[in-house]
Amino acid sequence: MKFSDYKYERPIYEEVKKEFISIIDNINNSCTYEEQKENIKNLNILRNNVETMATLSSIRHSINTLDEFYEKEREYWDEYSPLYEELNSLFYKSVINSKFKDNIAKDFGKQFIDIADYSLKSFSSEIIKDLQEENKLCSKYTKLLASAKIDFEGEERNLSGMGKFMSSTDRDVRIKASNAYYNFFKENEEQFDDIFDQLVKIRTTIAKKLNFDSFVELGYIRMMRTDYNAEMVKNFRSQVLKYIVPVASKLYKRQEERLGLDKLTYVDEGFEFLSGNATPKGSSEYIMESGKKMYSELSKETKEFFDFMMENELMDLVTKKGKAAGGYCTYIPNYKAPFIFSNFNQTSDDIDVLTHEAGHAFQLYMSTWIDMPEINFPTFESCEIHSMSMEFITWPWMDLFFKEDTEKYKFIHLGSAIKFIPYGIVVDEFQHYIYENPNMTKEERKNIWRELEKKYLPHKNYEGCDFLEKGTWWFKQGHIFKNPFYYIDYTLAQICSLQFWKKIREDKENGWKDYLDICKVGGTKSFLEIVKIGNLISPFEDGCVESVIGTIENWLDNVDDKSL
Ligand SMILES: [Zn+2]
Numbered sequence: 001m002k003f004s005d006y007k008y009e010r011p012i013y014e015e016v017k018k019e020f021i022s023i024i025d026n027i028n029n030s031c032t033y034e035e036q037k038e039n040i041k042n043l044n045i046l047r048n049n050v051e052t053m054a055t056l057s058s059i060r061h062s063i064n065t066l067d068e069f070y071e072k073e074r075e076y077w078d079e080y081s082p083l084y085e086e087l088n089s090l091f092y093k094s095v096i097n098s099k100f101k102d103n104i105a106k107d108f109g110k111q112f113i114d115i116a117d118y119s120l121k122s123f124s125s126e127i128i129k130d131l132q133e134e135n136k137l138c139s140k141y142t143k144l145l146a147s148a149k150i151d152f153e154g155e156e157r158n159l160s161g162m163g164k165f166m167s168s169t170d171r172d173v174r175i176k177a178s179n180a181y182y183n184f185f186k187e188n189e190e191q192f193d194d195i196f197d198q199l200v201k202i203r204t205t206i207a208k209k210l211n212f213d214s215f216v217e218l219g220y221i222r223m224m225r226t227d228y229n230a231e232m233v234k235n236f237r238s239q240v241l242k243y244i245v246p247v248a249s250k251l252y253k254r255q256e257e258r259l260g261l262d263k264l265t266y267v268d269e270g271f272e273f274l275s276g277n278a279t280p281k282g283s284s285e286y287i288m289e290s291g292k293k294m295y296s297e298l299s300k301e302t303k304e305f306f307d308f309m310m311e312n313e314l315m316d317l318v319t320k321k322g323k324a325a326g327g328y329c330t331y332i333p334n335y336k337a338p339f340i341f342s343n344f345n346q347t348s349d350d351i352d353v354l355t356h357e358a359g360h361a362f363q364l365y366m367s368t369w370i371d372m373p374e375i376n377f378p379t380f381e382s383c384e385i386h387s388m389s390m391e392f393i394t395w396p397w398m399d400l401f402f403k404e405d406t407e408k409y410k411f412i413h414l415g416s417a418i419k420f421i422p423y424g425i426v427v428d429e430f431q432h433y434i435y436e437n438p439n440m441t442k443e444e445r446k447n448i449w450r451e452l453e454k455k456y457l458p459h460k461n462y463e464g465c466d467f468l469e470k471g472t473w474w475f476k477q478g479h480i481f482k483n484p485f486y487y488i489d490y491t492l493a494q495i496c497s498l499q500f501w502k503k504i505r506e507d508k509e510n511g512w513k514d515y516l517d518i519c520k521v522g523g524t525k526s527f528l529e530i531v532k533i534g535n536l537i538s539p540f541e542d543g544c545v546e547s548v549i550g551t552i553e554n555w556l557d558n559v560d561d562k563s564l
């Protein structure tokens with residue numbers, strides 16, 4: 001069935017609630033496990049229906065934000081989602097207290113039980129007011145960013161509108177644009193500091209009320225990290241320091257030489273080639289046709305997947321009036337259908353949609369057997385393995401899209417993965433310090449940030465910008481404000497995807513088999529279990545980074561970047 005024929009009908013909360021509670025009663029009163037399992041299945045039919053409607057409404061609203069019908073529906077879901085969430089927690093309670101808990105774990109996965117357990121642990125009615133306060137502060141941060149009005153080159157611009165000037169081929173433009181951009185943060189320094197300070201304090205209060213020593217532990221629980229802890233993450237950070245930082249520094253040095261600069265400073269970091277970035281060659285129709293060819297050649301599973309996505313019109317990729325910004329991949333349970341949304345903009349991002357978002361979608365397509373909505377997707381660090389690895393697995397087809405720019409594309413792609421990891425580590429270590437010491441002053445926080453940059457990003461040069469020099473870069477990093485501890489996830493997934501990069505080049509058949517295996521389990525397994533299923537080395541084990549970095553460095557060294 002085509003996406004346009006998927007039927008949307010707003011659920012009536014009171015009715016859903018009545019049915020939900022009656023099924024919960026049945027679950028609680030089941031005499032045998034068979035009976036309880038049947039009731040859980042019934043509940044999932046109800047829950048998947050709600051989920052389907054919520055998702056359909058949100059997709060259609062994002063495709064056309066001017067559509068009045070779905071604007072009204074969005075308002076409904078904004079208001080009612082927390083109430084549906086509350087119903088779910090009744091289910092989690094039943095699961096955790098079930099005398100057949102072991103059987104549930106056997107059928108639906110221990111990971112599901114852990115998720116139910118963690119959901120309960122991170123909530124209590126005592127913290128509702130604090131959670132509302134936390135949300136308010138997050139919205140305040142978003143609003144503050146959105147309030148930016150920067151006069152530049154005769155026009156008033158917002159922060160993202162400055163992007164193209166900050167990566168201009170003309171260095172003077174980059175300098176002027178960067179000055180204007182960071183000046184906004186400087187002018188609002190006190191506000192950023194205050195919002196963050198309040199967030200740290202309210203999160204610490206919440207953690208204490210839930211009987212945790214600090215927010216660090218609660219942060220890990222909120223991220224559903226069921227099988228690793230802060231100590232293990234620390235080991236990964238030290239591997240990055242030892243093995244990745246030197247390779248990243250070398251890349252910045254090459255960038256400096258390639259651009260003919262005396263010193264690469266913060267205004268040049270995002271600018272790779274005087275000749276511009278690699279761009280896709282051909283219209284969006286051509287890109288889609290090439291995507292089809294790529295996935296039909298990659299494997300029989302990916303062919304079937306991509307044909308399914310095309311036939312059922314499950315990809316809305318081209319920019320049009322009224323469409324929301326950005327890109328995402330989501331899942332519509334009743335139709336067992338992934339959905340990909342994006343705004344093609346004639347940059348290499350368009351191809352990333354076809355590889356990265358399609359990687360997420362392919363995982364969902366391979367795990368449609370899962371009926372428990374909590375575990376369609378795995379947790380974030382595992383999710384991104386599927387997407388980031390697909391970006392690398394599809395390398396052999398990049399010449400379809402980039403033609404003469406292919407080598408440039410690959411060099412930037414692999415290079416930015418290496419450059420990204422140390423930055424992700426800074427964000428992560430920073431947050432550990434912050435939440436372990438919630439009473440630090442604003443100045444102490446900035447000093448720590450700058451110290452961490454010096455440790456993991458030694459190339460950083462803020463010449464001409466005292467404001468960034470004192471440690472304020474993180475003001476623009478939304479995760480630090482809105483999604484605490486969600487950042488190491490990208491680096492964990494990235495190091496796993498780099499293992500796939502290496503593996504698939506050395507042994508395509510087994511590499512692909514490992515990838516398929518991790519897609520099939522969806523979210524039924526924890527991160528370290530998925531790592532194991534994929535025959536990957538755990539990022540927390542010594543030797544993980546070392547196992548790939550040599551090959552990567554070699555590949556990068558062999559590119560004559562100055563000729564690109
Ligand atoms: Zn992703």
